[in-house]
Amino acid sequence: MKPSTLRHLALATLGMGVVMTPVLALAQDDDDSKKKPDMHQLARSSALPKAEADFSMFKYRPPGDKVIEQPDANRILFKRPDGTPDGYAQRRGDAVIYYDRYGKVSHVQPLGN
DSSP states (O other): OOHHHHHHHHHHHHHHHHHHHHHHHHHHHHHHTTOOOOHHHHHHTOOSOOOOOOOTTOOOOOTTOEEEEETTTTEEEEEOTTSOEEEEEEEETTEEEEEOTTSOEEEEEEOOO
């Protein structure tokens, strides 16, 4: 083949790629509108029973803090009124361990079973 023919063939192939790219992108956008829910969305609307925990044994609550329960981790979080974290409490064996906002143990509450 002549070099000019090869050049024309390469340009034609490149031109087809440029023309087809937006068409393929539009075809992919159509699939995005029919996206399936991800794992996080499915977990929020799941029919499975939610984890339950009894937090009545957690005696200490920092004054004025908002308490957020996390039954799946068997712990509660403490947040200040402005929303900044103020620590958490977690049951470990036969005790409840309270941590400050820096992750250091502030005190331990033994559970008398």
